[in-house]
Amino acid sequence: MTDAQESWAEPESAKEGLAAHVRLAGAAGVGWSVMALAALAATGVVEVLARGRQPVDVLADRCGCDPGTLVRFLRAAAVTGAVVEVEPGVFEATELGRDTLPGAPGSAEGMLRLALTPEFLLPWSAAEQVLRTGRSGFEAVFGSRFYDYLDGRPELAGMFQEAMRTTSSAAALSTAFDFPAKATVVDVGGGQGAMLADLLARHRGLTGVLVDLPHVVEDARACLERAGVADRVSVVPGSFFDPLPAGADLYVLGRVLHNWPDADAVRILSCVRAAMPPAARLLIAEPMAYSDEGGCGAPPGHDLLMLVLLGGRTRTPEEMRALLRSAGLCEERISGHSGGESVVVARGC
Known part of the structure; x- marks a missing residue:
């Protein structure tokens, strides 16, 4: 691994690392760990953990999640640095995790919401076609460019503008x-x-x-x-x-x-x-x-996200x-x- 690649995996500070991975790379940056974090944010798990550490069984009951599945998502999301397992089966949100909450300055919550939409996920199913043609996977799946698709879909367009706002x-x-x-x-x-x-x-x-x-x-x-x-x-x-x-x-x-x-x-x-x-x-x-x-090098996954989407x-x-x-x-x-x-x-x- 080159020094440049190491800097993508290990940014200067943890907070800048989450910002770079989530805001720039979306689903492509740290892969499925970001997706796990997105699901935890959507179900309110991160919000509960931001108020203090919780055992998985208590957390699952409060957020309506399956306990065995929840611990797997939490451990996957821990790769992003947003949550941490402080002792076996007990988790808490870090400062990075609190930055995903709605209303937090520069919140990544909007990008996390987008990362779970079909419009962000399905273009990756055309990755082989993208690789062979060099053309957008979004166009291959949805039949139009992303921005043309947003026109006439106010809910998705609103989510996108909110993510850009933060x-x-x-x-x-x-x-x-x-x-x-x-x-x-x-x-x-x-x-x-x-x-x-x-x-x-x-x-x-x-x-x-x-x-x-x-x-x-x-x-x-x-x-x-x-x-x-x-x-x-x-x-x-x-x-x-x-x-x-x-x-x-x-x-x-x-x-x-x-x-x-x-x-x-x-x-x-x-x-x-x-x-x-x-x-x-x-x-x-x-x-x-x-x-x-x-200078600053964006993660390679960001380049692919720009291409595929x-x-x-x-x-x-x-x-x-x-x-x-x-x-x-x-x-x-x-x-x-x-x-x-x-x-x-x-x-x-």
């Missing part, structure tokens, strides 16, 4: 980039505005423009109002494959490009480039694959630079963040 890239962006005192930021493909709201809360001099598909941003105003930044944001329904609001100081792509194959990623970048004035900067925040340059990929810095060049953009710097994401700062060439 995994904002704002911390990575704020660490990697010195935001000016005043600037206009266009969040391209920004969902319901969670990341943009987080950025504007951190940087009071910023104003924002949120761009995403009409059915996605229709509830964005409520999200922005809850964050107290609605008066500083304009919501623009639209696709990032179409012309974008022009003339802003900063453009942001948060966890967008890795959802798409190279040709579509270049199309997105080209639309951003066309909107950027000469002095503007593009900030890209997403997990990136390990390279000899160092979305037809996308996790790119190395070299691959990211190639995309930028194809769209008339030049990288200024790429920096890693301890939360598992990298940030690319780019400008027009």
